[in-house]
Amino acid sequence: MGVGGKFWDLLKPYARHEDPDFLRDKRVAVDLSYWIVQNETAIKTYVLNPHLRLTFFRTLNLFSKFGAFPVFVADGTPSPLKSQARIARFFRCSGVDAARWPVAEEGVSVERNGAFLKCVRECIELLELFGMPVLRAKGEAEALCAQLNREGHVDACITADSDAFLFGAQCVIKSIKPNSKEPFECYRMSDIEAGLGLKREHLIAISLLVGNDHDLRGVQGIGIDNALRFVQSFGEEEILDKLHDIGRGKAPFPQGGPKVVGSPMLLADDSSPKLRPAHCSVCGHPGSKRAHSKSSCQDCHPSGGDGCTKKLNGFRCKCTSCDRDREAKQLKRHENWHMKVCEKIAREQNFPNVEIIEMYLCNDNDGGSCISWQQPETDMLVDLLVFRQHWEPSYIRQRLLPMLSTIYLREMAQQTEKNSLLNGQYEFDSIQRIKIRYGHKALVVKWKRGGTSIGSDRNLSLIDDKDQNKIVEIVDESSDGSEEWEETGVHVDNEGQFVLTDEHMELVRGAFPDEVSKFLLEKELKESKRKRSRTGGSGNKSENLKSRGVQLSITEFYRSSKMQVSANQGTAANRSESHDNEIKNTSTSPLPKSVRRRLLFK
Numbered sequence: 001m002g003v004g005g006k007f008w009d010l011l012k013p014y015a016r017h018e019d020p021d022f023l024r025d026k027r028v029a030v031d032l033s034y035w036i037v038q039n040e041t042a043i044k045t046y047v048l049n050p051h052l053r054l055t056f057f058r059t060l061n062l063f064s065k066f067g068a069f070p071v072f073v074a075d076g077t078p079s080p081l082k083s084q085a086r087i088a089r090f091f092r093c094s095g096v097d098a099a100r101w102p103v104a105e106e107g108v109s110v111e112r113n114g115a116f117l118k119c120v121r122e123c124i125e126l127l128e129l130f131g132m133p134v135l136r137a138k139g140e141a142e143a144l145c146a147q148l149n150r151e152g153h154v155d156a157c158i159t160a161d162s163d164a165f166l167f168g169a170q171c172v173i174k175s176i177k178p179n180s181k182e183p184f185e186c187y188r189m190s191d192i193e194a195g196l197g198l199k200r201e202h203l204i205a206i207s208l209l210v211g212n213d214h215d216l217r218g219v220q221g222i223g224i225d226n227a228l229r230f231v232q233s234f235g236e237e238e239i240l241d242k243l244h245d246i247g248r249g250k251a252p253f254p255q256g257g258p259k260v261v262g263s264p265m266l267l268a269d270d271s272s273p274k275l276r277p278a279h280c281s282v283c284g285h286p287g288s289k290r291a292h293s294k295s296s297c298q299d300c301h302p303s304g305g306d307g308c309t310k311k312l313n314g315f316r317c318k319c320t321s322c323d324r325d326r327e328a329k330q331l332k333r334h335e336n337w338h339m340k341v342c343e344k345i346a347r348e349q350n351f352p353n354v355e356i357i358e359m360y361l362c363n364d365n366d367g368g369s370c371i372s373w374q375q376p377e378t379d380m381l382v383d384l385l386v387f388r389q390h391w392e393p394s395y396i397r398q399r400l401l402p403m404l405s406t407i408y409l410r411e412m413a414q415q416t417e418k419n420s421l422l423n424g425q426y427e428f429d430s431i432q433r434i435k436i437r438y439g440h441k442a443l444v445v446k447w448k449r450g451g452t453s454i455g456s457d458r459n460l461s462l463i464d465d466k467d468q469n470k471i472v473e474i475v476d477e478s479s480d481g482s483e484e485w486e487e488t489g490v491h492v493d494n495e496g497q498f499v500l501t502d503e504h505m506e507l508v509r510g511a512f513p514d515e516v517s518k519f520l521l522e523k524e525l526k527e528s529k530r531k532r533s534r535t536g537g538s539g540n541k542s543e544n545l546k547s548r549g550v551q552l553s554i555t556e557f558y559r560s561s562k563m564q565v566s567a568n569q570g571t572a573a574n575r576s577e578s579h580d581n582e583i584k585n586t587s588t589s590p591l592p593k594s595v596r597r598r599l600l601f602k
Helices: 007-014 032-042 050-065 080-094 114-130 141-150 189-196 200-210 224-231 239-247 289-294 320-346 354-361 378-389 393-413 465-476 505-511 513-535 541-547 554-588 593-600
Strands: 015-018 027-031 069-074 134-136 156-158 171-176 184-188 426-437 440-449 490-493 496-503
Touching (some): 007 184, 080 354, 239 320, 393 505, 426 513, 496 505, 505 513
Parallel strands (some): 069 134, 156 171
Antiparallel strands (some): 426 440, 440 496
């Protein structure tokens, strides 16, 4: 949840939608509880262990498809404040009367339910077999994610809890849509500061006013709009201190007097307001009606004239006295509103809660020093998923292939790979083609079976019809196919077995620069030949296609028909011309008239 009062709607205008390469070669902290909770809404039909399924496919997508280095963070022991808030949230949804809600003992944390903790343990077991670093937070997972981001250990956080900004996160990815051109909905603290003028302490103050995970009530009668307007009146250094003063019954104003956002500010020690001069009831300009009847109004007729121009509806005089009067009224309204907000805050008991403020401002623990990625335990992963998910081993190994190929290409680019075979049995063969998906290019790489390894019976193998049917059933379990990687099958040709994977172009270029350069050069030559074939010899194209028995397109058909008609017309013209010449010759010849007549009409 995070901050209440539709806090995400307040930040929505400052969201950025990043492309798939946004996280490539970057570290990202993932709130594991957020993924586990999401399976409640992502899977609408029955699926065996949906938390394991989502964690499996999303980890593959994040690591292989987007090229990120994920760091997973699990929740620790919840604070006593959140324990009471969780109890209130549960019984509020169940419809139980508030008077009958149980109360958590003061200072005692209530553990999460056993089913949720079991899901967390199973996901951690899966991620550790993947070789992913998993950190355990002291309290909230988003707090440790934010600390890692703030201290520079990771480049972004993946969580839907908006209080990550309160813990100090600088870049938060709220949602991921894999099958789109811009899959990441990203929020940066720098954009929020530039757009709303809010910093970390301001956001903490807003959470205290509208409610958060540790205090669901907040201040009664204050919504997100009033809270935003109130905290914008104070600076970052003074906002939390001012809330303490207001909670003790004081109603302080910001330094320099109350600020009216979007209008000129009147100083509190300004001189007493002067009397507003008389204004004409006809035109509304300074001066009385009698004075304007004697001499024309200078504002209505600057170049001279008689009388006044009748003022329109909504007319506002722009003289100095009227502007000053409007500013004074606006300042007075702002002071009254400010006092009402302070009165609402002062009626709350124990406001602000010092424990909540300290929790948001303190560090969780030093978790950035133990982050490291290991090689995945492929055989143990297969055994675990066969046991938990009842998937076929061949299907699991196919799904793991993109991750293994990504690791292999990274190691080859760093010249640390001693074994030239992918997974101990497949070697780089060739680049098949360039694949464009959602506007981004990828290389389709062919891996050829090049050798065998110990325990090769447990490696990638061909799939018979029975296994293929089971795979289709597993794929159909997903209500959101975007969580799965594309189908990666084992194929057979005259040269033996091979597999195809989609790889990022720069990743393949780093591992095999000569092969990529050769492929791009050949592709460029083919395109140039194709262009020359299109521009030259276009007249014989339809004839060649027709001679080969290929059906012509509608354009080529009419073009060839038109050429044939023009050729026939030219032949007919030649025949008529030769006939006329014949007639001319016969008319001058010494033949009898009857013979010439027969020649003329033959």
